Amino acid sequence: MNRRQYLLGLLTERQQHKIEERYFARDDMFHAMLAAEDELIEDYIKGRLSRREKKRFESYILAHPQWSQKVTTMKAMLQVLKEDVTAKQRNFFSVVGDTLRDIFSILNRPGRVYALSYAVVFFFILTGSLYLYYNVQSMQSQLSQLERGNKTLRDNDIMLRQRLSEQASRNGQVAEMLEQEQQKRKQLEEQLAAKTPRLFSPSFSLQPGVLRGVESHKRLVFPSSAETVQLQLLADVELDYRFYSIVIKTVSGGEVWSKTYISADEVEQQNVVNLNVPTALFAYDDYLLTLSGVTAAGETETIHSYFFSVIPR
Amino acid sequence: MNVSGKIAELDQEKFRVFLQWLHPDVKRAGHIYEDIRFKLHKFFEWRGCWECEECADITIDRVLHKVTAGEEIRTSNHYLYFLGVARNVLFEYWKKPKSTPVEDVTESKQLYTDPGQHEENLFAEEQWSKQVACMKRCMSTLPEDKRVLITGYYQGKRREKINNRQKLAEWLNLSENALRLRMFRIRDELEKCVKKCLKT
Structure with missing residues (x-):
């Protein structure tokens, strides 16, 4: 400036x-x-x-005379350049017009064969040009649509990523809260266990076998103060069933207790099943416990039977 | 080397010494001389001196005489030395009573009071037509590359025109200043051509 x-x-x-x-x-x-x-x-x-x-x-x-001359020259030059550009534009349209006039004049000539050939050529050129023009237009329109679509997808992607990150953060918080709750619960259980007097629960291992008087026959002697009796059922086969069920009957056939759908997870080892049975069920009598397993195919198979006598005191 | 009229009439030997002072290489010295002359001319024109050619000649003449008289000229830049002398010449020009009648100046100023009426006031319709016709003729004598260049240079409005000029400079592998100088020279060429045409 x-x-x-x-x-x-x-x-x-x-x-x-x-x-x-x-x-x-x-x-x-x-x-x-x-x-x-x-x-x-x-x-x-x-x-x-x-x-x-x-x-x-x-x-x-x-x-200043020299400046005034410059201004005049520049003004004249700009005018000539402007006229030149306008003339070129006019010239372009006049060339197109002349070409069209020539074509029509050829068509009007007496030689109909030539006229027809020119007309066909002209028609194809015109059709081709129009076809190309519309194709280009259509492609441009598709391109802009694709670009718009692409932008929308990008926006959605960004939004989903944001939501996922928010969700992950929330999940983290929930997991933390859950862990805290579990710790509290564990502490409470420990406190409760410390306060609650231990209940006496006698434990017995049972060997499979159904005949009385053989080695497998077990006598369960437990005090009347015991609320439950823990039975450890030993098996001489591999326990690989989906579920297990247990039925305890008196030798006369009366069902005393049963438990179904004991999950495989509850079986501590592969050949031992542990269960707690309330002592109140038992009287002075002989009992038969049947351990069954449910296979993956859903069939129930008897695994073992255990015979034992109960002598309460 | 195109040496202007007045200087050509000077003693050839003095002029040779003067060129030698400008630069030891004669060709390079010739370029520097032309360059200085052009700058002096524009300096006087831009400072409102109506006799630019004469003032530029006086300036060169003064330096030339100092150089050939063996005066010690202490300068780190020849161009700036010429500028110093030119300022003195300009100062003297301003002090000198003007030969141009006052009426002429007033008339000249009045002619340009309104650019909208510029055509009507400065030139009669006929004169303006002649001016345009001469410009057309001069432009048609320009080589094709110069015509294309001048058309491209003045094409478009504001931003568009700036872009066009940048593209032209890139296309010709020139800096924007070099492109402007080239345009200035083409316009100068046209101006001289139109002046000549109007006289015929």
Whole structure:
């Protein structure tokens, strides 16, 4: 902007000297000054100067005969260039018009065969051009749709990622809370266990076998204070069933107790089943315990029978 | 080397010494001389001197005489030395009573008071038509590359025009300043051609 002010004589003597030293010493600065002069004249002709600049231009610059010549030359040049561009555009349309007129004049000639051939060629060219034009348009439209779709997918992806991250954070909080709850519960159970007096629960191992009087026959003698009796059923086969069921009957056939769907997880080892049975069920009698297993196919198989006698005290 | 009229009339030997002072290489010295002359001309024009050619000649003449008289000239930059002398010449020009009648100046100023009426006031319709016709003729004599260049340079409005100029500079592998200078020269060429055409 200083260059323009320099040209308009709006700078102080000192500022003028500074600019002059720069454009005398450096060619690029001098070229920039020439360009500024060019642009100033162009802006004046096209009415793009501010009021102050315009006034100054007219009083200071146009008074100079060489400048006035420059302005006239530039104005004439811009007009010729404008006319030239307009003429070229007009020329393009007139060429198209002339071509079409030529085609129609050929069609009107007496030689119908030529006329027909030209017409066919023209028709194909026209159809081809239209086809190409519409194809390009359609492809552009598809492209912009795809771009829009792509953008939507990207947005959704970002949104889902945000939600997942929020969910993960929430899950983390829940897991933490659960862990705290479990710890509290464990502590409470430990406290409760410490306060609760241990109940006496006699334990017996039972060997498989159904005949009385053989080695497998077990006598269960437990005090009346015992609430439950722990039975450990030993098996001489591998216990690999999905579920287990137990039925305890008196030797006369009356069912005393049963438990079904004991899961494999409850079987501590592969050949031992542990169970707690309330002592209140038993009287002074002989009992038969049957251990059955449910296979993966859903069939129930009897694994072992255990015979034992109960002698309460 | 195209040496201007007045200097050509000077003593060839003095001029040779002067060029030698500008640069030991004669060809390079010739370029520097032309360059300085052009800068002086523009300096006087931009500072409102109506007799730019004469003032530029006086400046060169003064330096030339100092150099050939064997005066010691202490300067790190020849261009700045010429500028110093040119300022003195300009100062003297301002002090000198002007030969141009006051009426002429007033008339000249009045002619440009309104750019909208510029055509009507400065030139009669006929003169303007002649000016445009001359410009057309001069433009048609320009080589094709220069015509394309000038058309491209002034094509478009504001931003579009700036972009066009950047593309032109890239296309010609020139800096924007070099492109402006090239345009300035083409316009200068046209201006001279139109002046000549109007006289015929």
